[in-house]
Amino acid sequence: QQQVKQSPQSLIVQKGGISIINCAYENTAFDYFPWYQQFPGKGPALLIAIRPDVSEKKEGRFTISFNKSAKQFSLHIMDSQPGDSATYFCAATARRGSTLGRLYFGRGTQLTVWP
Amino acid sequence: ETGVTQTPRHLVMGMTNKKSLKCEQHLGHNAMYWYKQSAKKPLELMFVYNFKEQTENNSVPSRFSPECPNSSHLFLHLHTLQPEDSALYLCASSQALTGQYEQYFGPGTRLTVT
Numbered sequence: 001q002q003q004v005k006q007s008p009q010s011l012i013v014q015k016g017g018i019s020i021i022n023c024a025y026e027n028t029a030f031d032y033f034p035w036y037q038q039f040p041g042k043g044p045a046l047l048i049a050i051r052p053d054v055s056e057k058k059e060g061r062f063t064i065s066f067n068k069s070a071k072q073f074s075l076h077i078m079d080s081q082p083g084d085s086a087t088y089f090c091a092a093t094a095r096r097g098s099t100l101g102r103l104y105f106g107r108g109t110q111l112t113v114w115p
Numbered sequence: 116e117t118g119v120t121q122t123p124r125h126l127v128m129g130m131t132n133k134k135s136l137k138c139e140q141h142l143g144h145n146a147m148y149w150y151k152q153s154a155k156k157p158l159e160l161m162f163v164y165n166f167k168e169q170t171e172n173n174s175v176p177s178r179f180s181p182e183c184p185n186s187s188h189l190f191l192h193l194h195t196l197q198p199e200d201s202a203l204y205l206c207a208s209s210q211a212l213t214g215q216y217e218q219y220f221g222p223g224t225r226l227t228v229t
Binding site for chain 1: 119156171207209216220223
């Protein structure tokens with residue numbers, strides 16, 4: 001069973017536009033939600049993360065919005081650039097659990113930003 | 116070297132070969148992980164080590180054998196693999212035991228089983 005569901009599978013955005021990727025989860029024990037960015041030939045790199053005590057976190061052009069009651073969180077990339085073209089993964093973990101730090105990943109979103 | 120390194124970056128092996136993947140983290144972390152990344156599938160956690168002790172084996176076939184001699188090094192020993200084992204194998208580390216759950220990934224080993 002997929003613990004974290006991510007959509008869309010692929011996304012095409014014009015340069016300067018807003019890219020939005022959504023994730024949903026069921027496990028109410030999850031309390032840490034990172035996003036990873038992966039370029040071809042590279043491993044995933046941590047982009048931004050949020051804990052459920054806040055509804056939004058912003059770092060530069062990247063913003064995570066978190067809706068605890070709906071068990072959903074999303075990544076917004078403002079002023080999208082061709083260099084943002086990559087695969088994005090959402091993830092979740094329960095900080096208290098039998099395996100510390102185990103991340104459950106979404107299936108990924110392939111983002112393409114056209115110049 | 117900084118961050119998490121993996122060697123080799125590419126590996127082609129026959130189904131009867133034995134090979135090993137190596138991972139080294141230079142971050143002083145206390146937890147290390149092996150993941151398998153296949154096309155059209157989510158990242159699959161294979162093994163977790165906290166302070167050299169394996170804490171999770173995610174139903175991985177015995178043809179994959181992990182080894183963690185110390186908190187900085189992690190190996191994945193491979194033998195009699197199947198073509199469906201072809202994938203990108205990623206190593207990651209974190210400071211999970213002290214409450215820092217950010218995982219840092221290496222560049223991966225692209226494995227092709229022929």
